[in-house]
Amino acid sequence: MSTESSTPVWFITAASSGFGFEIARAALERGHHVIATARDPAKLQDLEKKGAYTIAFDVTSSYPEIEKVAHHAVAKYGRIDYLINAAGYILEGAVEEVTPGEAQQQFNVNVFGTTNTIRAFLPLIREQPLPGSGRPRATIATFGSLGSWRGGASFSFYGMTKACMSSLAESLRVELEPFEIAATVIEPGYFRTGFLKPGAKVSAEARIPAYEDEKTPSGQTRNALLAVNGNQPGDVKKGADTTVDILTASGSAEGRQLPPRVVLGSDCEVTIRNKCQSTLELLDSWGPIARSTDYAK
Incomplete structure (x- = not known):
């Protein structure tokens, strides 16, 4: 086990592609330790060559198996500073x-995993010492999306999970918060990853x-999903670099608090602004009726 407690340690699920891969790459380029995982560790060879420690991990495994992976990961470097949960599909x-089995599997991967x-x-993170330099004991990130804010036809189950x-x-x-552990959700829009490619997108x-x-x-x-595949406006490398900046309060996020x-x-951004505006308009219109259901004062 390493004694380099000052070097941040990342544990990243689904690191074989997309945001998981690029966040791992960005962390490695900063000299951090990265434990990169995927169901098929053979797909992690590029990260391994860059210095990542790679292990097989399926987030839908039994809970005792997941606990074994957690203990193994913490034992590797003595702590986990950034727990990144990137596993998911649409x-x-x-x-x-959608059949009950298909819906269950969507939730198994995207939520329960x-x-x-x-x-x-x-339990392991809560016991580890504070790393110093004003950093939290650890930072946990989940992956939401634009779909966290807007449901729609033909992606209802994905939207629910996000x-x-x-x-x-x-x-x-x-x-x-009482344990000095930070948490946030990463909510990307459409980024040019393999997320919508055949074999990744499930119908x-x-x-x-x-x-x-x-x-x-x-x-x-x-039709829109087919058309946008390969034409998404987001650059995943830029997105990952910015994410690592924000999680580590460095670079473009130097001195800023984790949002x-x-x-x-x-x-x-546009989707969220529109959702907030439409929600305020709804409350302005229906507020008197909403308030009418309280007990009389």
Whole structure:
């Protein structure tokens, strides 16, 4: 076990591609220790060559198996400073098309995998000493998305899981504050990763003609996802570098406090602003009726 306690240590799930890979790359370039994980560790060879310690890890494993991985990871360098939960995928399908098994698997990976990973690491993280230099005992990041803020046709289950991740981070932020453990959610818009490529994007097996119709919102979403693949506005390397800046309060985020949300991409910013504005308009319109349900004072 290393005694270099001053060197930050990252544990990253789904580090074989996308944001998981790029965050690992950015952390390694800063001289940090990185424990990179993936279901298939053979896909982590590039990170291993850059200096990452790589292990096989499936977030849908049994909880005892996840606990073993947590103990192994902490034993490697003696602590975990950044726990990054990047595992996730999109299930495309109308609610009527998605089977209970497909919905369950979406939640197993995107929600329960993250919560089980965090749950397994927390007892070990709470016991580790503060790293000094004003840093928190550790920082935990979940992955939400633009979909945390806006539901829509044919991605309802994905949107539900991403809203869960944002809500989870908000709760963790409050729960863990007494232990000097920070929490945030990373909410990217559309970034040019392999997320929407065939093999990564999962579609419901059942296809109902009514929802395939291009005149329906579901049909339009399906065409839009095909069209945006490879044309997303976000640069994942820039997004990862900025994320590491924010999590470490360095570079572009030097001297700034960790926000409850790490919003990435102009499209995500616009979506959130529109959602906030429409919600305020709803409250302005319906506020008197909402307030009418209180007990009389």
